Amino acid sequence: MGEVVLEVVEMTKHFPVRRRGREALTRLRRAVRAVDGVSFTLRRGRVTAMVGESGSGKSTVAKVVAQLDPPTGGEIRLHGQSVRVRGGRAFRAYCRRVQMIFQDPFASLNPVHTVRYHLTRALRVHGRPAADLPELLAQVQLSPPERYLDKFPHELSGGQRQRVAIARALGAGPEVLLADEPVSMLDVSIRLGVLNLLRDLKEQLDLAILYITHDIASARYFADDTLVMYAGRVVEGGDSETVTQAPAHPYTQLLIDSAPDPERRISPDTVGGEPPSLIDPPAGCRFHPRCPKAMARCGEQAPPRLEVGDRPGHWAACWLYEEAAS
Numbered sequence: 001m002g003e004v005v006l007e008v009v010e011m012t013k014h015f016p017v018r019r020r021g022r023e024a025l026t027r028l029r030r031a032v033r034a035v036d037g038v039s040f041t042l043r044r045g046r047v048t049a050m051v052g053e054s055g056s057g058k059s060t061v062a063k064v065v066a067q068l069d070p071p072t073g074g075e076i077r078l079h080g081q082s083v084r085v086r087g088g089r090a091f092r093a094y095c096r097r098v099q100m101i102f103q104d105p106f107a108s109l110n111p112v113h114t115v116r117y118h119l120t121r122a123l124r125v126h127g128r129p130a131a132d133l134p135e136l137l138a139q140v141q142l143s144p145p146e147r148y149l150d151k152f153p154h155e156l157s158g159g160q161r162q163r164v165a166i167a168r169a170l171g172a173g174p175e176v177l178l179a180d181e182p183v184s185m186l187d188v189s190i191r192l193g194v195l196n197l198l199r200d201l202k203e204q205l206d207l208a209i210l211y212i213t214h215d216i217a218s219a220r221y222f223a224d225d226t227l228v229m230y231a232g233r234v235v236e237g238g239d240s241e242t243v244t245q246a247p248a249h250p251y252t253q254l255l256i257d258s259a260p261d262p263e264r265r266i267s268p269d270t271v272g273g274e275p276p277s278l279i280d281p282p283a284g285c286r287f288h289p290r291c292p293k294a295m296a297r298c299g300e301q302a303p304p305r306l307e308v309g310d311r312p313g314h315w316a317a318c319w320l321y322e323e324a325a326s
């Protein structure tokens with residue numbers, strides 16, 4: 001299965017909402033509950049996809065795991081060790097091991113600097129010699145290196161830019177890559193090449209990868225395991241083949257039914273109804289107001305993770321599976 005590298009335990013992230021008008025006079029504190037009790041593990045040599053609609057909290061999870069934003073609650077463990085304190089040596093070691101790749105490589109690279117500058121700097125920050133540069137470019141299949149080293153971001157194609165961003169992340173010698181929609185800004189024709197590159201790197205370097213996407217079809221193609229997010233919570237998890245071919249949670253079923261075309265992205269109108277407010281989310285299961293199979297208790301009690309069917313590791317946070325589990 002691959003050793004567990006990173007564990008996220010009951011992570012919450014709430015964003016306070018500024019009070020306005022009469023509300024400012026009250027003691028009421030409101031917050032966007034963007035992530036609420038999310039737990040998962042990332043394993044060496046495996047890609048874990050996190051799939052969900054816009055606003056379900058995927059990027060917030062990635063930013064908190066990358067330590068770009070502090071969590072409201074919960075714990076992150078790297079090799080079993082809790083990561084809490086910001087700053088200091090343990091924190092720097094964590095940041096070196098856990099690297100993030102963003103959706104828009106144009107925004108994440110500095111337009112006034114060359115590829116050489118970006119990569120040399122990344123290597124230096126992590127104590128590696130500039131002599132590693134050609135190897136780094138070769139790893140992301142940009143060769144010969146001389147052709148790319150002195151180029152500026154605008155002189156590269158979108159796919160090449162994303163490869164440079166990946167090389168920069170690899171410069172740190174990471175164990176974990178957090179890839180937040182790494183191909184969704186790229187032309188459809190080159191998406192597969194970048195995903196295949198990430199898959200090769202996973203195998204060569206034994207990386208644990210979190211792959212965030214709207215596109216459940218790409219999760220099936222690219223990821224070993226799949227997690228489904230809905231309104232700040234993970235509602236289903238298991239190996240990608242099982243989750244996409246035999247989805248258990250009614251939300252996952254709706255996602256798959258509404259995405260017959262692999263190129264189409266999930267938008268709020270492809271699944272019936274609207275995602276709920278995260279300031280005042282529905283009680284119980286957050287999906288119950290939209291769920292075709294909702295029962296009375298779904299609006300009262302949040303379902304725990306319940307085992308589904310006969311595939312080990314397949315679970316859904318859904319009361320439908322309570323019988324099966326007991």
Ligand SMILES: Nc1ncnc2c1ncn2[C@@H]1O[C@H](COP(=O)(O)OP(=O)(O)OP(=O)(O)O)[C@@H](O)[C@H]1O
Pocket residue numbers: 015032034052053054055056057058059060061214278
């Ligand atoms: N800094 C912030 N302040 C307040 N609310 C925020 C902040 N960042 C995110 N949110 C809210 O948290 C929720 C989750 O946002 P997030 O960006 O994590 O979703 P996402 O799943 O990545 O969506 P997308 O697919 O559109 O990228 C949204 O309701 C968003 O408005």
Ligand SMILES: [Mg+2]
Pocket residue numbers: 058059060180
């Ligand atoms: Mg996002």
